[in-house]
Amino acid sequence: MNERELLLAVADDELVLGWRDSEWTGIAPVLEEDVAFSSIAQNEVGHARAIYQLLVSRSGSGEAGASAPEHAPSSLRMQDADGLAFDRSPEEYRSSQLVELRFVPDWARTIARRVLYEAADELRLGRLMSSPDPAVAGLAAKIDREEAYHRMHAEMWQDRLRDEPRFLSAVDELFPHTLAMADEDDHEALIALFKPKTEPSNTVLQALGRGNHADGWPELWAEMTEVRRSVPGATW
Amino acid sequence: MNIYEVFRQERKGVAFEHAGSVAAPDEAFARAYAHEQYGRRGESSALWVVPREAILEVEDFVDELNKNYHRVDGYPLKAKLAEARERAGTSLSRS
Numbered sequence: 001m002n003e004r005e006l007l008l009a010v011a012d013d014e015l016v017l018g019w020r021d022s023e024w025t026g027i028a029p030v031l032e033e034d035v036a037f038s039s040i041a042q043n044e045v046g047h048a049r050a051i052y053q054l055l056v057s058r059s060g061s062g063e064a065g066a067s068a069p070e071h072a073p074s075s076l077r078m079q080d081a082d083g084l085a086f087d088r089s090p091e092e093y094r095s096s097q098l099v100e101l102r103f104v105p106d107w108a109r110t111i112a113r114r115v116l117y118e119a120a121d122e123l124r125l126g127r128l129m130s131s132p133d134p135a136v137a138g139l140a141a142k143i144d145r146e147e148a149y150h151r152m153h154a155e156m157w158q159d160r161l162r163d164e165p166r167f168l169s170a171v172d173e174l175f176p177h178t179l180a181m182a183d184e185d186d187h188e189a190l191i192a193l194f195k196p197k198t199e200p201s202n203t204v205l206q207a208l209g210r211g212n213h214a215d216g217w218p219e220l221w222a223e224m225t226e227v228r229r230s231v232p233g234a235t236w
Numbered sequence: 237m238n239i240y241e242v243f244r245q246e247r248k249g250v251a252f253e254h255a256g257s258v259a260a261p262d263e264a265f266a267r268a269y270a271h272e273q274y275g276r277r278g279e280s281s282a283l284w285v286v287p288r289e290a291i292l293e294v295e296d297f298v299d300e301l302n303k304n305y306h307r308v309d310g311y312p313l314k315a316k317l318a319e320a321r322e323r324a325g326t327s328l329s330r331s
Contacts, residue, residue, distance in 0.1 A: 030237070032258050032265075036272040149271065156264040 001183070003131060004055065009094040009210060010124065011051035013181070015085060017099040017117060018044030019224055021110070029107055040150050047143045052081035054139055086228040090213065090221040096181035098174060100214035111157045112170035116178040118154045119193055121147065123186040176200035180208035240266040241291060243284040244274050252284055 001009065021041035028034035056078055078084040098117060103109040125147065128140035161167035175196045179187055191199060200208075237259045244255035255274045260266035263285075270285045304310025 030259065032260060032269040032273065036269055039272050039276050149268075153268050156268060159264070160261070 003128075003133065003136065004058075005094070006124070006128070006183075007051050007055055007136070009096070010121075010128070011048045011055070011084075012093050012095040013099050013117075013121075014044045014051070015048035016093070016095040016220070016224075017113075018042065018048065019220065020099060020102065021114075023102070023104045024110065027105070036153065040153060043146050043150065047146070048085065049081055050139055050143070052084040054135060056080055056084060082228070086225045090218055093213070093217075093221070094210055095213070095217075096177070096210050097208050097212065097214040098177035098181045100217045100220060101177075102216045102220070106170075108161070108164065108166035109170040109174065111154070111161060112167055112174050114150075115154045115158045116171065116174055116194070117181075118147065118151045120178050120182040120186060120190060122151065123189055124183055127183070127185075172196065176204050177208050180205050181210070237261055238266070239288040240270065241286050241288055242270045242274050243286070244280045245282040245284075246279070247281050252282075255280075255283075257288070258285075 018041045021044065022038060024034065025038040025041070026034065028037050059078070078087065098113060101109075101113070103113065122144075125140050125144045129137055129144060131137045131140065158167075171194065175190075175194055178194075179190060179200060182190055238261070239257050239259055241257050242255045243252040245252045258266055258269040258273055260269050266285050266287075270283050274280055274283055
């Protein structure tokens, strides 16, 4: 994955996870958590927006974008962040299956995903923060400062649910999805962190890999883009 | 669930003011929830998060003998000041 592809994958993960987590707005187990969780979900969408903006601002200036050939994937031809977020076909999204799964009303899986996702996201953000491209490194550092609170939130829930069987089995269940979402360079660190009983086979990882979407993805995509598609080309 | 009272400092150097409360199972959650409820819009430069039981409340202010001279409004100066001016010959009505 080159850096541009990685950025698109990160942005798509953040957008889709923000969407999935916002499904808890109004129905979280307690009011305070409702506010906190919705706020985190909104932050993730904000991160996606910032990365999409960076990607489109770059796409005119050289390697892709305005100069992209007609047959190039539409992700390289979009003119603004909204287009990139909502005007692609479902198969063009680079989101991972971990973030696409729908968990409402299962809080144990929802929190397990947050814990796993934040751990994997921290590793890849760390790599982006040392990018030779100052705009990328700067944006990654900005995002990371906000993610620090998301990690704090995930860690306190992890600590609270550490003896809860439903949470522990959700972590086991979703660990393969997490490895499939992460860069191979980060697998060792994630295995050391979560110490899974068994490591997923390459066949499993391939099936869960980016590009293969989760079962509920077409419905989620349809819902996410519904308003945008209702009046194509409109100025909102 | 415990109740934690949250005090908010709007910017460095000014006094903390009571902002509201959060319900949380422990200190870590209280901290995180206070951060989200009272800080996510950049409206605070710092928060104090205090378990409600830790607050010592004082609310018994009896004034059976009406000792209003303990209070600023119980000791009106206007009339006394006019009288003193009269005596000193600097009354406003003469000047």
